Structures are given as C-alpha cells and as structure tokens.
Amino acid sequence: MERMTPQDPAFAAPxxxxxxxxxxxxxxxxxxxxxxxVCATYREAGYDFLALTDHFLAKYGFPIVxxxxxxxxxxxxxxxxxxxxxxxxxGEMWHILAVGLPPDFAPLQPGESGPALAARxxxxxxxxxxxxxxxxxxxxEDAATLPGAHxxxxxNHTSQLRTERGDGVYLADQLLAGGRRIGxxxxxxxxxxxxxxxxxxxMVKAEANAPxxxxxxxxxxxxxxxxxxxxxxxxxxxxxxxxxCTPAASVMVLGRGSRAAQSVAPGQTRVRLPYAALRPGGxxxxxxxxxxxxxxxxxxxxxxxESP
Ligand SMILES: [Zn+2]
Ligand SMILES: [Zn+2]
Numbered sequence: 559m560e561r562m563t564p565q566d567p568a569f570a571a572p573x574x575x576x577x578x579x580x581x582x583x584x585x586x587x588x589x590x591x592x593x594x595x596v597c598a599t600y601r602e603a604g605y606d607f608l609a610l611t612d613h614f615l616a617k618y619g620f621p622i623v624x625x626x627x628x629x630x631x632x633x634x635x636x637x638x639x640x641x642x643x644x645x646x647x648x649g650e651m652w653h654i655l656a657v658g659l660p661p662d663f664a665p666l667q668p669g670e671s672g673p674a675l676a677a678r679x680x681x682x683x684x685x686x687x688x689x690x691x692x693x694x695x696x697x698x699e700d701a702a703t704l705p706g707a708h709x710x711x712x713x714n715h716t717s718q719l720r721t722e723r724g725d726g727v728y729l730a731d732q733l734l735a736g737g738r739r740i741g742x743x744x745x746x747x748x749x750x751x752x753x754x755x756x757x758x759x760x761m762v763k764a765e766a767n768a769p770x771x772x773x774x775x776x777x778x779x780x781x782x783x784x785x786x787x788x789x790x791x792x793x794x795x796x797x798x799x800x801x802x803c804t805p806a807a808s809v810m811v812l813g814r815g816s817r818a819a820q821s822v823a824p825g826q827t828r829v830r831l832p833y834a835a836l837r838p839g840g841x842x843x844x845x846x847x848x849x850x851x852x853x854x855x856x857x858x859x860x861x862x863x864e865s866p
Contacts, residue, residue: 564842564859566792567779573765576772578607580636580657580760581689581711581745586621587612587640590750597628597635603756606767607634609657614639620665636769637661640689641679643672646700652676653694654704655711655745656684658773673703680706685776687743691729693717698732708777709741712855713785715757716747727855734841734858735814741776742843742855744783758785784854787846792856798830799844803854806846814839824849837861 568575583589584596591599593610600608612621625635638657643666646652652672656663656679663682666675680686687709688701701707710730718724733740744758762781764771775781782789790802801809809829810820813836821829836842844856 562861563796564794564861566794566859567857568761568763568781569789569792571763571775571778571780573763573771573775575761575763576606576767578605578609578760578762578772579746579748579755579758580609580638580685580687580743580776581611581640581655581714581747582608583612583640583747583749584610584623586610586623587615587618588749593623593625594628596748596750597625597633599750599755601628601630601633605633605759607636607762607769607772609636609638611638611640611655611657614641614656614666616665622659622661622663624661632767634767634769634772636773638684639663641672641675642666643670643675645672646694647697648695650694653689654679654707655687655689657687657776658684658769676704677706683773685709685773687711687741688726688729689745690714690717690724690747691726692723693721696729698729698736701729701733707740708779709743711745712742712783713744713758713853714747715745716749716752716754718757719752719754731812734843735839737840739858739860741779741781741857742783743781744785744855758783760784761788779857782854782856785852786850787848787852787854789844789846789854789856792844794833794859797832797834799833799842800828800830801844801846802828803846805848807849808845808847810845811836811842812845813842
C-alpha cells in the first residue's frame, strides 16, 4: 500500500503567522486591568491579536466584552469568554474556553451542563478549547463529554506560576491515543494580579490578521503553540520529518504512548527525524525546547486507519 505523506496543517497553508493570546481576563470579571488596558498591554508587546475571555458568570453579568474599539491597523481582537457550568468528575464547575462568540451569546440556561454549553458555543461559531486541565485535574473521561472541542491547553501560564499545574500535555496525548483529533494551544490566562502575561501563545497561519480569518484558521488547526521558540518549517517526508526552527536544545517527534524519536544537542536549527515507527500509533507531533527549557508544540498529524 502506498503510504500517504502527512501534511502539517499550518505549514502547508498559505499566509503568514500571526502571534496571539486567546485566553485573558479583565476587570469585567476577576482580572485587575480594564479591557482597554489589557488590549494595550498586548498590542504594545507586539502581539497581532488578542481574545479577551472573561468569566461568563451571573455575578459578572455574563460578559462578552466588546473589544472592537481597541483594534488598530496592526492589532485585532476576537470576542470570547470563558464559560462555566456544572460539573466535572471531581464536582467542580467546568471551565470552557470559547473564542469567537457572538456579542449576544445567551447566558447559561437553567439546567444547562458544561457539555451542553460547549456544544452551544460551537454551534454559535466559536473555537472551543479545554483550558488548564492540569490546574483542576480534568480527566480524559471529562474531555470525552466535550466531543466538539477543538483544542487542549498544553500550557497555561498563570496556572503554572500560581499552582505549578500549567501543563496539559498529558490530556492531549490521552485523547490523541484514543483516536481523537485535537489541537494543542498555549495561553497566558493573564489576570494581572501578578505578572502573568507573555508566557504562552499561539502562532496562527492566515492570509490576513482579521478576526474571521484567524478564527477559521484556529478551527482548521492551522497554528502551533509556543513559550518562545519558533518553527520555521515542518516538512513531512515519506520516512522522515524535517524541522527548521530557532536554536533548540531538543527536537522531538512524539506519538502514541511512549513512541518517540529525538535529537538532543545544543543550538540545533535543522533536524531530520525518522518517524516510521510512530505511524502505527495513529499520530505524530513535534516538540522543540530551547536552552532555557521553553517549548513549542506543533499540532499533530494523523495517519488514519493505515495498517501497521
Ligand atoms: Zn479557568
Ligand atoms: Zn481563565
């Protein structure tokens, strides 16, 4: 059988990469800065876009903050919110990240569950992600009740700073091993009670820095997540994958369970890794880490039902 050569959805697409943080809070919920100040903070730091995602709770008046006035020629915003409803396996309120909500998205309905609310956000056109799973010990069984979610936060900066539970890689890998297609995002979730901005973001490939184009690219998986290192290219060949990137101490291709291949050496900017042993596991994804341990995560490519 002829093997299909996978294509990274971001690097195979036209356009350029735009830098954005898609999980942030303002004083419209429990953040410390005004929406205008939060947008200015990211704009002045060189971000191309921001999604302000305040807590969509009755006590805050179910805010979908209108950030459109804070857009400029070089900086855009996507409307969104962090949604809440009962209840995870541990009995806590769900946290559900929804980016690209309409301004009139209806408040939580009587009896509405987290999964029902997530489904309603997806139906309304949002990119929906599972935020900070490590922060509140979300399980793969919980995640299975959100079958339409597009992504998992593999890194949440404020969760890392405040609780050392910022990592969500374990959940993404369990879902991928179960055959689910899911994207990997990194975010700040900044509240500015401490300096919790600029620790994790997404690089989204689109032809324009416009909300609609960015949202479409997010839903299609045309992005990667990072704490700093940048991918210049990820080229999948028939037997090897070639990664071109900013100087990396580790470059690795990871698959189902313990399947992996890697190159560990200082200052690597171009690495070829064999990945044939990963194909029977159904997916492969790339991770790089710089000398300071900061990582970047590609979205997975999948191999379908190809025979081992
Ligand atoms: Zn949250
Ligand atoms: Zn949050």
